Amino acid sequence: MPLPLHLLAVAVFAMGTSEFMLAGLLPDLASDLDVTVGTAGALTSAFAIGMVVGAPLVAALARTWPRRSSLLGFVLAFAAAHAVGATTSSFAVLFTTRVVAALANAGFLALALTAATALVPPDRKGRALAVLLSGTTVATIAGVPGGSLLGAVLGWRATFWAVAALCLPAALGVLRGIPAGRDEWEATGTPALRAELAQLTRPPLVLVMLLGALVNAATFASLTFLAPVVTGSAGLGELWISAALVLFGAGSFVGVTVAGRLSDRSPGQVIAVGGPLLLVGWPATAMLASEPVALLILVLVQGALSFALGSTLIARVLHEAEGAPTMAGSYATAALNAGAVVGPVIAAACLGTEAGDLGPFWASGLLVAVALLIALPLRTTITARRSTDVLR
Template structure:
């Protein structure tokens, strides 16, 4: 894999730390800004909504810019949003900074996904995506737990400052490692924007985007509210939240690494092998969450399965959107974050039900069930050409 791909992963690490870090900070943010935990949880949805809206918008605006300029601009805006978030005492203003940061993150990820796909041969998009997403998974292993620990030892604002600091080496990496040339992202070298947007009428693309969104919604539904599961149900101390996040991150890195080697050639096999255990794992975690050993083991397993299935589906988005070379990354980003936006909102509605802190885990199970049912229906529609398992290596008509 080319060096610029790893430099992009460094920036994804910084942004992934921010996107996931609220999982360990929600109780402190809620107490510090005098809002409920459920209300604080909307910060995750705000970030995800900004990603959904921002991905296609920022990708379209960046079509006229070299990749390096677009990526650097997004990182600098992301940095500024975190500085503002670190100093505010207003929840509405913090909410706004999360949206702005998400727009910058969306623009970066949309351009980075497209750029990554151009740095490798056409049949290695899954491997390239795995390298890029390793920045996110390493964030869940080191960045997010580190942020949670920093928030525990100091306060949640210190974590925002830390993310802002992480943006500096990411910016240097982009300047030194990403080619300045416009490359295939030059609109003159690719199809018109209208034709790229018309790819969204393709049934294959819409199906894999839906499945990816459902699986990611399940992941974020539980990850966002993992801290109350660890402290309230399992009865463990706050530092164990960091341990749980490390295990989830280690699992996610394992899942995305293994899936990255298979998602180009055998995507259907990955989903078939990992989907049913993923479905069973969420309710098992809800039932066994009061047993610390089982909780921690299942957190690792669910992280691995979630990212194996999720990254495979997002890889298929890039294949299905091959007729939209400058916008494919934004479609993948939108699918990921549609799930990230809806999952925590659905999960928050269960916190004050008899299910309590385990409610989000049941929501995750229901969302994965929906994805598997939809996938089964798609598998039965082979005559319509909507097949998850068939590799798509040419532009979709």
């Protein structure tokens, strides 16, 4: 894989760390800014909503901009937002910086997804996305636990500064690694925005976006509320929360890597095998949550299956959106983050049921079941070849 892909993954690592790090920082942050923990939790929602709305909006605004300078600008804006957030004593200002950071993240990821696939032959798109998305999985393995530890030792502001600092080598990598020349679509003329938006009327594209959102919703439904299960049902100490997150991240890294090698050739097989296993895994996690060893093993396995299936579906979004070369990445980003918004909301509603802390696992199972019920009758549509595809 080309070096620029790995450099883009460094930026994705920094942004992924930022997106997930607040889970371990909220109590300290809320106390410092004199707000409730519930109010501080709105910072997470602000980031996710900013990603969903910002991906297509920013991509539409930046669609005619040079790709390298756009990626550089988004990385620097992301770093600046965290620098301001690290110095403010106002919750309103911090909230604003989270929205700005989300918009920069959305714009960067939307462009990076299309840039990644443009750097490799068509039959290696899945592997290219695996490299790019490994930045997110490494963030869950090392970035988020590391950020929580840094926040515990030096305060939450130190974590914001660390994320800002991570953006600087990433910016240098973008500047040196992304070609300055024009893309093929720029050389032949940028498609009209209306024509690119019209791709959203294609049923296969809408279908894979919906499936990607459902699978990601299931992932975030359980991941968001994993901590109380570790310390409650499993009876483990608080330090095991970080261990469980690392295991989930390690599994996700394996899942993305393996799926990246299979999704180009056999996306249907990844969905047909990974989907049912993921469906069985979430209820099994709920039923075995009181057994610490079983819980930790299942967290690892579910991380692998969730990201294997999710990354394969996102790769299909980019394949189906080939007629929207400047907007395809934003469609994939919006689908991913729509799930990140909806999943925790559904999971939170389940906490008040008889299932209690285990409700999110059952909700995840239900979300995957819905995805499979939609996907199985239409599996040939999901994996159908387009004129420029080389999938088999």
